[in-house]
Amino acid sequence: MNIDKKITDDLVANDVSFVTTVPCKQLAGVIEEIDQRSEIFHIPSNKEDEGMGLCAGAFMGGKRSAIIMQNTAIGVTINTLATLTQFYRMPLPMIISYRGELREPVACQVEMAVHTKALLAQMHIPTYHFHWQDDVREFDNILKYTFMCNKPVAILTDANFWGGYGDQ
Protein backbone atom coordinates (compact mmCIF):
# COMPACT_ATOMS: atom_id res chain seq x y z
CA MET A 1 0.00 0.00 0.00
CA ASN A 2 1.24 3.49 -0.86
CA ILE A 3 0.35 5.47 2.26
CA ASP A 4 1.07 8.84 0.67
CA LYS A 5 -1.48 8.08 -2.02
CA LYS A 6 -3.97 6.55 0.44
CA ILE A 7 -3.89 9.67 2.67
CA THR A 8 -4.30 11.95 -0.35
CA ASP A 9 -7.09 9.82 -1.83
CA ASP A 10 -8.97 9.92 1.47
CA LEU A 11 -8.60 13.70 1.68
CA VAL A 12 -10.01 14.05 -1.82
CA ALA A 13 -12.81 11.56 -1.15
CA ASN A 14 -13.82 13.61 1.90
CA ASP A 15 -13.89 16.82 -0.14
CA VAL A 16 -10.80 18.34 1.47
CA SER A 17 -9.62 20.77 -1.17
CA PHE A 18 -7.36 23.18 0.75
CA VAL A 19 -4.24 21.87 2.45
CA THR A 20 -1.45 23.82 4.08
CA THR A 21 1.85 22.25 5.03
CA VAL A 22 4.94 22.90 7.08
CA PRO A 23 7.48 20.33 6.00
CA CYS A 24 9.01 17.37 7.79
CA LYS A 25 11.32 14.72 6.35
CA GLN A 26 8.77 12.02 7.14
CA LEU A 27 6.00 13.93 5.38
CA ALA A 28 7.90 14.70 2.17
CA GLY A 29 6.12 11.99 0.16
CA VAL A 30 2.59 12.92 1.17
CA ILE A 31 3.30 16.63 0.67
CA GLU A 32 4.56 15.89 -2.85
CA GLU A 33 1.50 13.77 -3.60
CA ILE A 34 -0.84 16.52 -2.38
CA ASP A 35 1.04 19.12 -4.38
CA GLN A 36 0.50 17.12 -7.55
CA ARG A 37 -3.23 16.53 -7.11
CA SER A 38 -5.43 18.92 -9.05
CA GLU A 39 -8.34 18.45 -6.62
CA ILE A 40 -6.35 20.03 -3.78
CA PHE A 41 -5.06 23.59 -3.48
CA HIS A 42 -1.74 23.27 -1.66
CA ILE A 43 -0.30 26.31 0.10
CA PRO A 44 2.88 25.96 2.13
CA SER A 45 2.95 27.99 5.38
CA ASN A 46 5.91 29.54 7.10
CA LYS A 47 4.60 28.70 10.55
CA GLU A 48 1.85 26.41 11.73
CA ASP A 49 -0.31 29.04 13.44
CA GLU A 50 -0.31 31.00 10.19
CA GLY A 51 -1.42 27.79 8.47
CA MET A 52 -4.29 27.37 10.89
CA GLY A 53 -5.39 30.92 10.09
CA LEU A 54 -5.37 30.09 6.37
CA CYS A 55 -7.39 26.94 7.07
CA ALA A 56 -9.93 28.89 9.14
CA GLY A 57 -10.42 31.38 6.32
CA ALA A 58 -10.69 28.68 3.68
CA PHE A 59 -13.24 26.82 5.78
CA MET A 60 -15.39 29.93 6.12
CA GLY A 61 -15.03 30.37 2.38
CA GLY A 62 -16.65 26.99 1.85
CA LYS A 63 -13.64 24.71 1.44
CA ARG A 64 -12.76 21.85 3.73
CA SER A 65 -9.20 22.36 4.86
CA ALA A 66 -6.44 20.38 6.55
CA ILE A 67 -2.96 21.02 7.93
CA ILE A 68 0.13 18.85 7.71
CA MET A 69 2.88 19.57 10.22
CA GLN A 70 5.30 18.20 12.82
CA ASN A 71 4.39 17.55 16.44
CA THR A 72 6.77 20.36 17.46
CA ALA A 73 4.02 22.60 16.07
CA ILE A 74 1.75 21.72 18.97
CA GLY A 75 4.01 23.94 21.03
CA VAL A 76 3.55 26.74 18.50
CA THR A 77 -0.20 26.51 18.00
CA ILE A 78 -1.85 26.02 21.42
CA ASN A 79 -3.21 29.57 21.45
CA THR A 80 -4.50 29.37 17.87
CA LEU A 81 -6.15 26.02 18.50
CA ALA A 82 -7.89 27.38 21.61
CA THR A 83 -8.88 30.87 20.50
CA LEU A 84 -9.58 30.29 16.81
CA THR A 85 -10.20 26.67 15.80
CA GLN A 86 -11.92 25.57 19.01
CA PHE A 87 -13.51 28.88 20.09
CA TYR A 88 -15.24 29.32 16.71
CA ARG A 89 -15.87 25.57 16.38
CA MET A 90 -14.10 24.79 13.14
CA PRO A 91 -13.11 21.35 11.86
CA LEU A 92 -9.41 20.83 11.23
CA PRO A 93 -7.75 17.51 10.47
CA MET A 94 -4.12 17.78 11.58
CA ILE A 95 -1.86 15.19 9.98
CA ILE A 96 1.13 15.29 12.28
CA SER A 97 4.56 13.79 11.90
CA TYR A 98 5.16 12.32 15.36
CA ARG A 99 8.87 12.91 15.69
CA GLY A 100 10.70 11.59 18.72
CA GLU A 101 8.93 8.24 18.84
CA LEU A 102 10.27 4.72 18.16
CA ARG A 103 12.93 4.60 15.38
CA GLU A 104 13.68 8.31 15.82
CA PRO A 105 17.35 9.10 15.23
CA VAL A 106 17.39 12.68 16.62
CA ALA A 107 17.44 12.91 20.43
CA CYS A 108 16.07 16.44 20.65
CA GLN A 109 12.86 15.36 18.93
CA VAL A 110 12.07 13.17 21.94
CA GLU A 111 11.91 16.25 24.15
CA MET A 112 8.74 17.42 22.39
CA ALA A 113 7.43 13.90 21.77
CA VAL A 114 7.05 13.26 25.50
CA HIS A 115 4.74 16.28 25.77
CA THR A 116 2.76 15.78 22.57
CA LYS A 117 -0.05 13.50 23.73
CA ALA A 118 -0.32 15.25 27.10
CA LEU A 119 -0.76 18.63 25.41
CA LEU A 120 -3.34 17.27 22.98
CA ALA A 121 -5.20 15.62 25.87
CA GLN A 122 -5.10 18.87 27.86
CA MET A 123 -6.61 20.62 24.83
CA HIS A 124 -9.32 17.93 24.59
CA ILE A 125 -8.29 17.27 21.01
CA PRO A 126 -9.31 13.83 19.73
CA THR A 127 -6.03 12.09 18.96
CA TYR A 128 -5.17 9.03 16.88
CA HIS A 129 -1.74 7.44 16.63
CA PHE A 130 -0.68 5.60 13.45
CA HIS A 131 2.19 3.21 14.25
CA TRP A 132 1.64 0.43 11.70
CA GLN A 133 0.98 1.04 8.02
CA ASP A 134 -2.37 -0.69 8.33
CA ASP A 135 -3.48 2.01 10.79
CA VAL A 136 -3.98 4.31 7.81
CA ARG A 137 -7.18 2.40 7.04
CA GLU A 138 -8.77 4.43 9.84
CA PHE A 139 -7.95 7.74 8.16
CA ASP A 140 -11.16 7.96 6.15
CA ASN A 141 -13.23 7.46 9.32
CA ILE A 142 -11.19 10.06 11.18
CA LEU A 143 -11.83 12.64 8.47
CA LYS A 144 -15.58 11.94 8.57
CA TYR A 145 -15.48 12.21 12.37
CA THR A 146 -13.63 15.55 12.19
CA PHE A 147 -16.18 17.15 9.87
CA MET A 148 -19.04 15.66 11.87
CA CYS A 149 -17.94 17.20 15.18
CA ASN A 150 -16.34 20.47 13.96
CA LYS A 151 -13.21 20.06 16.03
CA PRO A 152 -9.49 19.98 15.44
CA VAL A 153 -8.42 16.33 15.38
CA ALA A 154 -4.83 15.07 15.58
CA ILE A 155 -3.48 12.14 13.60
CA LEU A 156 0.00 11.36 14.93
CA THR A 157 2.08 9.40 12.44
CA ASP A 158 5.38 8.05 13.78
CA ALA A 159 8.60 6.89 12.09
CA ASN A 160 7.53 3.26 12.19
CA PHE A 161 4.38 4.15 10.26
CA TRP A 162 6.43 5.90 7.60
CA GLY A 163 8.91 3.02 7.39
CA GLY A 164 11.65 4.45 9.61
CA TYR A 165 14.78 6.25 8.54
CA GLY A 166 16.50 3.47 6.64
CA ASP A 167 19.65 2.38 8.44
CA GLN A 168 19.47 4.99 11.20
Add this chain to the structure above:
Amino acid sequence: MIRSEILKEIAPIIRDHLVVCNIGLPSQELHMIDDQPTNFYMLGTMGLSSSIGFGLALAQSKSVISIDGDGSVLTNLGTLPTIANNATGNFTLLIIDNGSYGSTGDQPTYAGKKTSLTAVARACGCDTVIEVQDKDLGPVLQAAIDSDEMTIIVCKCDSGNIKLPVITMDPVVIKHRFMEAVKA
Protein backbone atom coordinates in the same frame (compact mmCIF):
# COMPACT_ATOMS: atom_id res chain seq x y z
CA MET B 1 -6.38 60.58 12.56
CA ILE B 2 -6.60 57.65 14.95
CA ARG B 3 -7.77 54.17 13.98
CA SER B 4 -11.40 54.61 15.02
CA GLU B 5 -11.66 57.75 12.87
CA ILE B 6 -10.23 55.84 9.93
CA LEU B 7 -12.69 52.98 10.40
CA LYS B 8 -15.56 55.46 10.53
CA GLU B 9 -14.40 56.98 7.25
CA ILE B 10 -13.95 53.68 5.39
CA ALA B 11 -17.06 51.96 6.77
CA PRO B 12 -19.17 52.87 3.70
CA ILE B 13 -16.41 51.55 1.41
CA ILE B 14 -16.02 48.16 3.08
CA ARG B 15 -19.67 47.63 4.10
CA ASP B 16 -20.60 45.43 1.14
CA HIS B 17 -17.43 43.35 1.20
CA LEU B 18 -16.13 40.51 3.32
CA VAL B 19 -14.02 41.94 6.13
CA VAL B 20 -11.77 40.06 8.55
CA CYS B 21 -11.00 42.38 11.42
CA ASN B 22 -8.09 42.25 13.81
CA ILE B 23 -8.39 41.26 17.47
CA GLY B 24 -9.08 43.78 20.22
CA LEU B 25 -9.96 47.41 19.72
CA PRO B 26 -10.12 47.31 15.88
CA SER B 27 -12.89 44.69 15.98
CA GLN B 28 -14.65 46.45 18.84
CA GLU B 29 -14.54 49.74 16.96
CA LEU B 30 -15.77 48.28 13.68
CA HIS B 31 -18.51 46.43 15.55
CA MET B 32 -19.66 49.67 17.17
CA ILE B 33 -19.32 51.83 14.03
CA ASP B 34 -20.96 49.53 11.49
CA ASP B 35 -21.77 45.97 12.51
CA GLN B 36 -22.39 43.85 9.42
CA PRO B 37 -22.87 40.12 8.82
CA THR B 38 -20.01 40.44 6.34
CA ASN B 39 -17.66 41.31 9.22
CA PHE B 40 -15.66 38.54 10.87
CA TYR B 41 -14.51 39.74 14.27
CA MET B 42 -11.44 38.13 15.73
CA LEU B 43 -11.90 37.69 19.46
CA GLY B 44 -8.45 36.18 19.94
CA THR B 45 -5.40 34.91 18.08
CA MET B 46 -3.29 38.03 17.54
CA GLY B 47 -1.54 38.13 14.19
CA LEU B 48 -3.80 35.97 12.06
CA SER B 49 -6.15 38.52 10.45
CA SER B 50 -4.14 38.49 7.23
CA SER B 51 -3.94 34.66 7.20
CA ILE B 52 -7.66 34.15 7.83
CA GLY B 53 -8.60 36.75 5.22
CA PHE B 54 -6.16 35.33 2.71
CA GLY B 55 -7.44 31.77 3.17
CA LEU B 56 -10.95 33.11 2.66
CA ALA B 57 -9.94 34.98 -0.50
CA LEU B 58 -8.31 31.86 -1.93
CA ALA B 59 -11.36 29.72 -1.21
CA GLN B 60 -13.99 31.85 -2.95
CA SER B 61 -14.23 34.71 -5.42
CA LYS B 62 -15.76 37.60 -3.45
CA SER B 63 -13.60 40.52 -2.45
CA VAL B 64 -11.96 40.21 0.99
CA ILE B 65 -10.39 42.94 3.08
CA SER B 66 -8.25 42.00 6.07
CA ILE B 67 -7.92 44.84 8.53
CA ASP B 68 -4.68 44.36 10.39
CA GLY B 69 -2.36 46.38 12.59
CA ASP B 70 1.36 46.99 12.47
CA GLY B 71 1.89 45.13 15.74
CA SER B 72 -0.15 42.17 14.56
CA VAL B 73 1.70 41.93 11.25
CA LEU B 74 4.99 42.01 13.15
CA THR B 75 3.67 39.05 15.19
CA ASN B 76 3.05 37.05 12.01
CA LEU B 77 5.63 38.37 9.54
CA GLY B 78 5.71 35.00 7.78
CA THR B 79 2.29 35.85 6.36
CA LEU B 80 3.75 38.32 3.84
CA PRO B 81 5.82 35.82 1.80
CA THR B 82 2.86 33.43 1.77
CA ILE B 83 0.54 36.14 0.49
CA ALA B 84 3.10 37.38 -2.04
CA ASN B 85 3.76 33.97 -3.53
CA ASN B 86 0.12 32.93 -3.81
CA ALA B 87 -1.38 36.29 -4.75
CA THR B 88 -5.08 36.50 -5.50
CA GLY B 89 -6.68 39.63 -6.91
CA ASN B 90 -9.71 39.58 -4.60
CA PHE B 91 -7.58 40.17 -1.51
CA THR B 92 -6.70 43.49 0.07
CA LEU B 93 -4.59 43.71 3.20
CA LEU B 94 -5.10 46.98 5.03
CA ILE B 95 -2.46 47.50 7.69
CA ILE B 96 -3.43 50.35 9.96
CA ASP B 97 0.02 51.40 11.06
CA ASN B 98 -0.15 53.64 14.12
CA GLY B 99 3.26 52.57 15.36
CA SER B 100 1.86 51.13 18.54
CA TYR B 101 0.20 48.17 20.19
CA GLY B 102 -3.10 50.00 20.66
CA SER B 103 -5.14 47.35 22.42
CA THR B 104 -2.56 46.83 25.12
CA GLY B 105 -1.88 50.44 26.04
CA ASP B 106 -0.11 52.02 23.09
CA GLN B 107 3.34 50.56 23.66
CA PRO B 108 5.51 51.47 20.64
CA THR B 109 6.09 48.89 17.89
CA TYR B 110 9.22 48.62 15.78
CA ALA B 111 7.09 49.66 12.79
CA GLY B 112 6.89 53.08 14.43
CA LYS B 113 10.67 53.14 14.71
CA LYS B 114 13.15 51.90 12.10
CA THR B 115 11.13 49.10 10.50
CA SER B 116 9.09 49.88 7.39
CA LEU B 117 6.30 47.37 6.79
CA THR B 118 5.94 48.83 3.29
CA ALA B 119 9.54 47.89 2.50
CA VAL B 120 9.13 44.51 4.23
CA ALA B 121 6.02 43.70 2.16
CA ARG B 122 7.84 44.65 -1.05
CA ALA B 123 10.90 42.62 -0.07
CA CYS B 124 8.61 39.65 0.58
CA GLY B 125 7.47 39.84 -3.04
CA CYS B 126 4.14 41.65 -2.77
CA ASP B 127 3.80 43.42 -6.14
CA THR B 128 1.38 46.18 -5.21
CA VAL B 129 2.19 47.86 -1.91
CA ILE B 130 0.90 51.35 -1.23
CA GLU B 131 1.85 53.46 1.75
CA VAL B 132 -0.72 56.13 2.39
CA GLN B 133 -1.42 58.78 5.00
CA ASP B 134 -4.66 58.34 6.98
CA LYS B 135 -6.60 61.20 5.36
CA ASP B 136 -5.89 59.84 1.88
CA LEU B 137 -6.91 56.23 2.54
CA GLY B 138 -10.50 56.19 1.21
CA PRO B 139 -9.84 56.47 -2.55
CA VAL B 140 -6.78 54.20 -2.33
CA LEU B 141 -8.79 51.49 -0.57
CA GLN B 142 -11.66 51.81 -3.04
CA ALA B 143 -9.24 51.48 -5.96
CA ALA B 144 -7.62 48.43 -4.37
CA ILE B 145 -10.98 46.72 -3.94
CA ASP B 146 -11.99 47.57 -7.50
CA SER B 147 -8.73 46.39 -9.04
CA ASP B 148 -7.80 42.84 -10.02
CA GLU B 149 -4.44 43.24 -8.32
CA MET B 150 -3.88 42.06 -4.78
CA THR B 151 -2.97 45.17 -2.82
CA ILE B 152 -1.21 45.71 0.49
CA ILE B 153 -2.01 49.11 1.97
CA VAL B 154 0.06 50.48 4.82
CA CYS B 155 -1.94 53.36 6.29
CA LYS B 156 0.14 55.59 8.52
CA CYS B 157 -1.85 57.23 11.29
CA ASP B 158 -1.73 58.44 14.88
CA SER B 159 -1.95 56.16 17.85
CA GLY B 160 -4.86 56.56 20.21
CA ASN B 161 -7.96 54.77 21.35
CA ILE B 162 -11.54 55.46 22.27
CA LYS B 163 -13.38 53.84 25.14
CA LEU B 164 -15.85 51.19 24.02
CA PRO B 165 -17.30 47.88 25.16
CA VAL B 166 -16.03 44.41 24.31
CA ILE B 167 -17.89 42.29 21.75
CA THR B 168 -20.23 39.94 23.58
CA MET B 169 -21.50 38.13 20.48
CA ASP B 170 -20.75 34.41 20.70
CA PRO B 171 -17.91 33.32 18.38
CA VAL B 172 -20.02 30.57 16.83
CA VAL B 173 -22.70 33.16 16.04
CA ILE B 174 -20.07 35.45 14.47
CA LYS B 175 -18.81 32.55 12.37
CA HIS B 176 -22.24 31.32 11.34
CA ARG B 177 -23.49 34.77 10.41
CA PHE B 178 -20.31 35.41 8.45
CA MET B 179 -20.45 32.10 6.58
CA GLU B 180 -24.05 32.76 5.59
CA ALA B 181 -22.94 36.16 4.25
CA VAL B 182 -20.10 34.53 2.32
CA LYS B 183 -22.58 32.15 0.68
CA ALA B 184 -25.23 34.81 -0.04
